[in-house]
Amino acid sequence: MNEIRALIVELVTEQLVQLKVKADRSEVEKALGRPPTPDLGDYALGCFVWAKTLRRSPASIAADLAGRLSERLGEYPLLREIAAVGPYLNIRLDSAQVARLVVERCLSGGLIERQPGQGKTVVIDFSSPNVAKPFGIGHLRSTVIGAAIGRIYRELGYQVVGINHLGDWGTQFGKLMAAWLSWGDEETFREQPIAHLYELYVRFHREEEADPGLTQVARDWFKRLEDGDRQARDLWRRFREASLAEFERIYRRMGVRFEHVWGEAFYEDQIGPTVERIRKAGILEESEGAMVVRVEEYYPDTSPCLILRADGASLYTTRDIAAVLDRWERFHFDRMLYVTGADQADHFRKVFGVLKRLQLPFADRCEHVPFGRIHGISTRKGTLVFLEDVFDRARELSLELMRDREMTDPEREVEAERIGVGAVVFFDLSKERIKDSSFNWEAILQITGRTGPGLQYTQVRLKSLQARYLERFGELPAPEVVRWDLLREPELMGLVRDLGEYEQVVFRAAQSYEPAILSRYLLDLADGFNTFYSSGQRIVSEDAPLSAARVTLCRALLAVLLSGMRLLGVPAPDRM
């Protein structure tokens, strides 16, 4: 589809030059859009920008261009009609030609041909749950968004290094140890390690409010941990291992993988050298007993970045700096992405500010990819929603709906799991990252409308149609022999046009780190198809050539849906 755009831009620019306008391609490219309704054409060009220099009305320019271009229509089989409507130049493509071009490409596996990432590395820091806390719905966002961005970049040829920056260090461990020593129970821990630790964590925060002295106790314990105290280390190891086992189960369920699980503790021995490096650069200052680096030079209104606490202990900011230095040494990344909540924006300004003050050339390659909060859940208050519970309920719901389907029980289980996970994952990826939301069981479990299951259902239907075609005609038609001129319906032509934009959509999603762009595109494709499907016209009928054309288009659509769903991490059930 890109080459079609390029062709139009080329032709129009040529004509504008003949009209004595200093027009360049990018100007035309910018003006070239789509008409509000498909009956006007496939592309539209508003002629406003040239009105001033030509001192003519946009409408007369459009008319002039339409006349000149129409004369040359015969040379370009892809173009069928060019007409002026008011100030707009509307262009209609030859749908059969376009269908051939687009569908054949989809079916030859060339969905994404450009590989801008060749030879480039992008490191993505995502998921990063805190050890000793349950994997909550809050961690869903970082995990799902980060994993999707990773798959998208990999698809574009990038070398992707996903790192799970586990929250396995810091004062929270001091809190946990203090709580464990006061109220911990071996037996409960053995049976339900995470649940027990979580309980302790919540209790500590409750008691801390009444007794602020506990805060210092927790700090002391963390200091002991950092100093290598034996008892502290042993506890830390136990807590960490128990958590990892649980996280692993959830990641497997979501099909999420990491190249590395390097938590904060991993960088522990690099904290000293990192602080030393900052000190040698001459940017470390003492302030109110703590050591800081000022970053206003790069980020006005941002308070100094705290490197060491007054008691000499490190902070997570320090560890993030140590981590990025380490990652640079290892990967020489072209981009380093941090997929974390928007509430950490200030934190990353400070980290990046320190990198800039260190004059590090890769400082500008680091980016925070923020996402909005989910309201109504709080780890500390104990109102957390467990991700596994959400998956389970979504699965049960699907199971219920499939009760009457003729399937074996194991098959039903497998598909219900795919649907449940898909529902939850897609829900999170269907809105812009930055938007806040409040947790709502009804919304996340919704299965009608523009939802994951809705998308999956369309995809199942396409698979089923393909089977239906095979039943009747024996084998799928070769795309080369399909008579594309038989596809006349506007819904199908719209579908063809949209299929041609898949690559561009993936690019846009990558560029803006916004999987939702892809999600919505897939839903639009599904909607377009469903409209035709329900119109009373059949895909598979007695008319062999017509059925062949339609079913081949369906195959192309299915290929795009499957590709997009895979990038998002939404499973594709075969039946539901």
Add this chain to the structure above:
RNA sequence: GUGCGUGUAGCUCAGUUGGAUAGAGCGUUGGCCUCCGGAGCCAAAGGUCGCAGGUUCGAAUCCUGCCACGCAUACCA
């Protein structure tokens, strides 16, 4: 107070980066199963695009100022 973010239908959200009559889903109301899977489709109702200015042929989109909400604002992560 300052910084960042968000305000579009009752609710949840789109709006192709400034273009033609602002669109979906949920919910509500009314239709569509003698034919490919109804987790679907069609239709109706529902809008001062937070408010007020400004920029220009043209603004939900860009600029300024307000308002509301959220987050952040150094020894948590």
